[in-house]
Amino acid sequence: MTKPAIQLQGINKRFGAVHANKDIDLAVMPGTIHGIVGENGAGKSTLMSILYGFYQADSGTIEMDGKPVTIKDSQDAISQGIGMVHQHFMLVETFTVLENIMLGAEGHGLLNVAMQNVSSALKKIENEYGLKVDSDAIVGELPVGIQQRVEILKALYRGARILILDEPTGVLTPQEIEQFFGILNT
Numbered sequence: 680m681t682k683p684a685i686q687l688q689g690i691n692k693r694f695g696a697v698h699a700n701k702d703i704d705l706a707v708m709p710g711t712i713h714g715i716v717g718e719n720g721a722g723k724s725t726l727m728s729i730l731y732g733f734y735q736a737d738s739g740t741i742e743m744d745g746k747p748v749t750i751k752d753s754q755d756a757i758s759q760g761i762g763m764v765h766q767h768f769m770l771v772e773t774f775t776v777l778e779n780i781m782l783g784a785e786g787h788g789l790l791n792v793a794m795q796n797v798s799s800a801l802k803k804i805e806n807e808y809g810l811k812v813d814s815d816a817i818v819g820e821l822p823v824g825i826q827q828r829v830e831i832l833k834a835l836y837r838g839a840r841i842l843i844l845d846e847p848t849g850v851l852t853p854q855e856i857e858q859f860f861g862i863l864n865t
């Protein structure tokens with residue numbers, strides 16, 4: 680039987696007097712898309728931040744593909760194949776698309792060689808997911824919908840198999856929302 684790609688069980692998280700997550704269970708099967716719905720302050724971002732290693736749960740367990748995991752920080756989440764696109768993007772507006780995708784994932788060695796490698800890896804991901812972006816464009820000059828694409832590409836480039844999107848449609852126009860759902864379904 681297929682194991683959930685992600686299984687959260689009995690997750691609790693308190694911030695002082697606020698019990699932000701109370702005994703949360705969530706199972707996500709491979710190849711599926713889940714929407715988590717709740718009013719402001721319901722604890723959605725907190726739960727996703729726990730999965731992304733930004734917060735540690737007070738109690739509860741996380742399994743990936745049926746195996747218990749600990750996610751000690753966001754770097755750890757990325758290395759285990761979890762990517763997150765935050766509601767407010769984490770892009771450097773004055774950098775190009777390519778520079779933003781490389782940032783923090785340069786590795787060692789010559790920068791121009793690294794840039795060529797990223798560039799060709801990016802082309803592959805773009806073709807596979809139909810995520811077209813001009814990699815030489817300055818991020819701050821791009822519409823928000825395209826900036827979001829850059830964030831998604833950045834996560835995929837880092838090897839994300841699990842993609843967490845925090846309120847991804849909040850910043851988009853109705854037309855961009857349609858395109859965004861198209862990308863998710865690819």
Ligand SMILES: Nc1ncnc2c1ncn2[C@@H]1O[C@H](COP(=O)(O)OP(=O)(O)OP(=O)(O)O)[C@@H](O)[C@H]1O
Pocket residue numbers: 694697699717718719720721722723724725726
């Ligand atoms: N770092 C923090 N320190 C203290 N309290 C926090 C912290 N992060 C979240 N909270 C509180 O925890 C609760 C859950 O917040 P969270 O941001 O997870 O909700 P949400 O469902 O994502 O809400 P929204 O729809 O507004 O994004 C809220 O009461 C919030 O004020």
Ligand SMILES: [Mg+2]
Pocket residue numbers: 723724725845
């Ligand atoms: Mg939130």
